[in-house]
Amino acid sequence: xxxxxxxxxxxxxxxxxxxxxxxxxxxxLDAAERRLMNEAxxxxxxxxxxxxxxxxxxxITSHPEPPQDFEEFFNDPSRKxxxxxxHRIYIQCIGSLGNTRIISEEYVKWLKGxxxxxxxxxxxxxxxxxxxxxxxxxxxxxDSTKNLQIHAGHILHFLKKKKPEDAFCIVGxxxxxxxxxxxxxxxxxxxxxxxxxxxxxxxxxxxDFYSSSYKGKVKVSQRQSLRDYSAFDNYxxxxxxxxxxLRSCKALVRWIDDESxxxxxVTPKCSHDGNVNLPKPVEAFKEWxxxxxxxxxxxxx
Numbered sequence: 001x002x003x004x005x006x007x008x009x010x011x012x013x014x015x016x017x018x019x020x021x022x023x024x025x026x027x028x029l030d031a032a033e034r035r036l037m038n039e040a041x042x043x044x045x046x047x048x049x050x051x052x053x054x055x056x057x058x059x060i061t062s063h064p065e066p067p068q069d070f071e072e073f074f075n076d077p078s079r080k081x082x083x084x085x086x087h088r089i090y091i092q093c094i095g096s097l098g099n100t101r102i103i104s105e106e107y108v109k110w111l112k113g114x115x116x117x118x119x120x121x122x123x124x125x126x127x128x129x130x131x132x133x134x135x136x137x138x139x140x141x142x143d144s145t146k147n148l149q150i151h152a153g154h155i156l157h158f159l160k161k162k163k164p165e166d167a168f169c170i171v172g173x174x175x176x177x178x179x180x181x182x183x184x185x186x187x188x189x190x191x192x193x194x195x196x197x198x199x200x201x202x203x204x205x206x207x208d209f210y211s212s213s214y215k216g217k218v219k220v221s222q223r224q225s226l227r228d229y230s231a232f233d234n235y236x237x238x239x240x241x242x243x244x245x246l247r248s249c250k251a252l253v254r255w256i257d258d259e260s261x262x263x264x265x266v267t268p269k270c271s272h273d274g275n276v277n278l279p280k281p282v283e284a285f286k287e288w289x290x291x292x293x294x295x296x297x298x299x300x301x
Contacts, residue, residue: 004051004060008041015040017071032299039298047294078193082122086168086196089115089122092159093129094150094174096237097202104129106278107240111173113258114249122168132176133229134158142177144185145210146217148231152178152190152199159197172199175237177216205247206238242281251288253296256280 006014016026029037039047053061073079080086091112098104108126115124132139137154141147155172163170178201180187191198208214216236238244249255258280 002053008043011041014069019071022074035301036295036298080196082168086166087122088166088168089119089124090127090164090167090170092127092170092172094135094172095132095176095232097175098240099237103240110245110280114255117252117255132232141218147177148218148235149177149179152180152187155199156190156192156197160195163197169196174201175203177201177203202244202248205244207243242284245281246284251285251292253289253292256282256285256289
């Protein structure tokens with residue numbers, strides 16, 4: 001196991017720019033914001049720890065990339081910022097996100113609420129869910145996991161054609177595993193910064209995806225017809241547990257606390273108007289909630 005650590009000077013050099021446009025933004029930070037920012041430079045900080053590499057298959061080891069400091073990120077011509085004309089984030093569900101329609105609808109509402117909290121000031125809108133067949137994407141059965149996978153690049157092409165005029169970006173989400181090209185085993189997600197489109201799969205965020213008893217495995221391993229999408233009819237989707245939700249969202253205190261319940265499983269509750277409400281499963285968020293509370297304590301000193 002390897003730990004990647006950087007000195008305070010290295011971190012300051014990478015994160016603090018001399019670009020006049022950025023310097024003016026730094027100068028506008030109040031004392032509380034400066035305290036929080038300074039925590040990122042302290043090697044012994046209680047908030048930001050070093051990166052731990054567990055194996056040679058970790059991304060940073062197996063896919064070496066040139067370093068990028070904040071100024072390079074800020075000046076990247078592909079980086080886009082919201083505007084009055086482009087101020088909405090659209091979420092497009094592809095296939096079912098839960099093992100029942102009610103859970104699918106509630107899960108995507110939780111994702112919507114998280115996005116609105118995280119990307120404060122932007123409007124998040126949900127598009128009508130579509131089946132895999134609507135995307136006309138290629139798909140396959142993974143040789144290793146024996147799970148169905150859909151082609152991430154083809155999904156991006158589909159989303160680009162669906163992107164509304166006022167969209168800052170459109171993000172596809174799915175519970176079906178993804179692959180970017182035939183030579184790759186899988187990918188969690190893929191995006192185009194210039195087109196403002198992205199696709200992400202939560203398939204591998206379930207607790208049992210890699211187990212031999214995972215219910216998503218299919219018996220036939222040969223390549224399916226590119227026009228026969230019946231393989232996705234009633235295809236297995238993992239249960240929306242608090243761990244899966246945590247891995248999907250990470251944490252924001254108000255979002256965690258709002259309308260949450262201390263119940264370990266997703267259990268339908270009927271309201272007086274006949275609607276079915278599911279308590280948000282947040283028990284796995286405890287560690288992240290505590291981290292945010294520590295951040296707030298630094299800000300509020």
